[in-house]
Amino acid sequence: MKVDSVEISVDARANKLRALLNDDGGRLGLITSIDGQQLVTLVLNTTAGTASAWTSRVDGDTYHSLSTVIPQSHWYERTVWDLFGLKPKSHPRLKHNLLHEPYSASVIPLRTGAIAPGGDNHRQYHHLEVKGDGVYEIPVGPIHAGIIEPGHFRFSCLGEIILNLEIRLGYVHRGIEKRLTEVSWRKARFIAESAASDSGAAYALAHAVAIESIFGVEPSLRADYLRSLTLEIERVAMHIADLGGIAGDIGFLAIASSMARLRGDALALGELLTGSRFQRFFVCPGGVVHDPSPKSLLQIRTRAIKLRKDLVSVIDMFLSNQVACDRMQRVGRVSNKLAADFGLVGVAGRASGIKYDARMHFHHGAYLELNPKVAWTEQGDVFARVRVRIDELARSLELIDEILERLPSGSSLLDFPDRLPSNQIGVGIVEAHRGELIHLVFTNAEGHVSRYAIKDPSVNNWTALAIAVRNNLVADFPLCNKSFSLSYSGHDL
C-alpha cells in the first residue's frame, strides 16, 4: 500500500491526532523518525484502508510530548528518545526503553548528522517507587523461571494485591531496524523474519507487502492465497500454544499437554507447506519462494480437518470445567475505555470491545475474497481473551479449508529489479496472531532503504498487561500475562 506524505508542524500534531482518533476508522499506526531531524506519525484510516505519514520537522533535540493527551504515544516517545535522541518534554514517565545502562548516553544508533553531546556517562534508569505502610516490591527477571524471553517486572504489592506493575523491556534489543538499512533488499527478508520468529509468517508478509508497495506491484492471486494460508496456520499454531499455556497456568495439565500435542499437528501443516515448522523463509517480496506440491496441499487439507475435530473436544473439556472458567472470569480486566485510549490491538483489543482486525481493512493475503469474521466481546477479562482466541482459532481452521478449496492457479512468484525505486514510502499492515503488525519502509534518492520501522502488536499491548494486573492477586499474574501473549523480541527488535 502506498503511503501519502503530509507535512505537519510538530505543535499541530496533538489536535490533528486527537480529531483523527475521534473519527470513525481513525487509528494511530506508529510514531517514529527517519534520521532524528523529524518525527513521523503514521496514521491509518481503517474505513478507507489507507495510510498517511505526517512528517514534522524538529529543530533541536526536544519537542513537546503527546502522551498526556494521547496516552498511546507514551511508548513510541520513549523509543524515539533512545534511537534518535529526540527528547519529549513533559512526558509523564520518561524512561529509556531499548538502551540500558551498559550503553553510554552518546550512543544514538539511528540518528544521522550532528549528535547531541551525551558524554560518556552511562544511561540511568529509575523504577517507579510506590510508598506507604506495608508496600513491598517483587522484582522478577530479566531471566525468567521457565523458557521465556527476557524482561524485568517490578511489582509493588500490598499483601497479595498488585498496586503497580512496572514493565521493563529492551533486553533483546538486537538492532534489527538498523541492520535492515545496511543490507540489500534481497537479503533484508531474512533479517525482518528473524525479528520475532514466532510471528515469522506475519513478519515475512508485512515485509513483502511493504517492499512490493515500493515497487508499486502486487503479487498474483495464487501467491496471495498461499500467503493467507501461512498466516492462518501460524495463527492456529500460536493460538493453540497460548491456550495450552493458559491451561497450564491454571494447573489444568491434561488440557495443557493435549494442546502441546495439537500444536505439533498445526506446526506439521506449516512444515508440509514450506519445509519448516515455523514456515521460515517462504513468503518473499514478489510472492512465495516455491509452489507447494498438490500432494502436500491435499495433506494439509485433510490434516486441518482432523485437527479441527480434535480441537473441538479438547476445548469443550476445557470450557466445561467450572474451576477453570472461574479462574479466568473477572480476572485481569481491561475496560473498553482504556483499551481505546491505549490503542490495543489483536485479541487483547477485541476482547475489550475494539472491533478491529487488519485483515478486514488493509490489503494483505487474499482477505478481500475471504471473510475472516471478526470475533469480539466487551468483557475484557482473561476469559474474554480466551473466548476470542477460541473463536478465531475455529475460524482460521475453516479459512484454511476455504483457501485450499478455492486456491487459484497461476504463477506464485514475480521478480523485481535489484534496485529499489528512489524516495518512496511503503507500508505493510498485517493481522499477525497477536494483532496489527506494521512494517514502514523509506527509500532515499539512491534507492537504498534509509529507514525501516517495525511496530509489533505487542508495542500497543504491553501497557494493557500493566493495567490488567492492577488490583489483582500476585498469583494471577502468570495467567493474565499468558492471556495477552506478548512478544519481547518483537517489541525490542
Added chain:
Amino acid sequence: MIYEVNVIRLLSYLVSKGVVTSSQLSPPLQEGVRGLPSLTNSDCIGIECAQCEQACPTSAIQIEQQAEHANVRIDLGNCIACGLCTSICPTATIVNNPSTRTAQSEREHLIIQTSLPPVNTGAVSGGGGIFRRSMAVRVVSTGCSACDLEIGASGNPIFDMERFGVSVVASPRFADALVVTGPVPKAMHEPLRTCYEAMADPRLVIALGTCAISGGVHKNGYTEANGANGIVPVDLYVPGCPPHPWSILFALQMAMQLKARRS
C-alpha cells in the same frame, strides 16, 4: 457428579490418544523438510559461479579456487538454514542435510569443506552409568523466541525430553547445564554472566541456535550481539535457526556424555 463425569471424559480422551511419544531417537528429517546444508563429492564450478556465496544472507559460504578443484567452505555456525544455497547450486555440491545429529563440541567442526571430510559426531548412548543419566538445564533466552519454542517443544508429549532425564529448572544454582539461545545483545551480557557464575562446578554451556553460536544475522552491530562465546565459555554448539527438537535432544544427550566425562 458433574465433576466425576468430566474427569472420566477427560481420562478416556487421553487414553484414546494412545502413546504419542516417538520411539525413534533423532531420526532424519522427513522428505521435503529443510535442514542445514551439507557437501557432496560433486565438483563445484568455482569462482565463476559462486552464486551461493553471493546469495547467502549471512556470508556463511566461501568459494576458494584451488589448483585442481574449488573448495567450498560453509560455516554452519553462521547458517540460518534458509535453503538458498541448496536450491541455487547447479552442480549439487551443496545439498540439504536431513540429519538431526548436528551438534558439535568444537566450534571449528561446524565448518564444513569439500576438501576435508566432515567430523562425525558419532552415536550417543545416554549418560555414563546408571547414576549419570540426568541433566538439569537452565535456559537463558536472548533471541527471537523460536529457539525457545523448540526447547519447549522438546518437552512436549511427542519428543518428551524428560524420558531421558532432562529437566528445565528455574534456578542456575541447581543446573548442570546452561542453554543459551539468541545472539546475547549488550543488555544481556551481564545477566548471562551472573547466571553462569551462580552455577556450581562442573557446569556446561550449550549455545543453541545460530544466533547463540555466532550472532547470526545480528553480529557486529552496535548492540554487540555476537553470540554466547566471549561472555561465557561454550562447550557444545547446536546449529540451526531454530534447531529441530530432535537436534536439541541429540545435543542434550551429547551434553550428558560430556558431563559424565568431566565429573
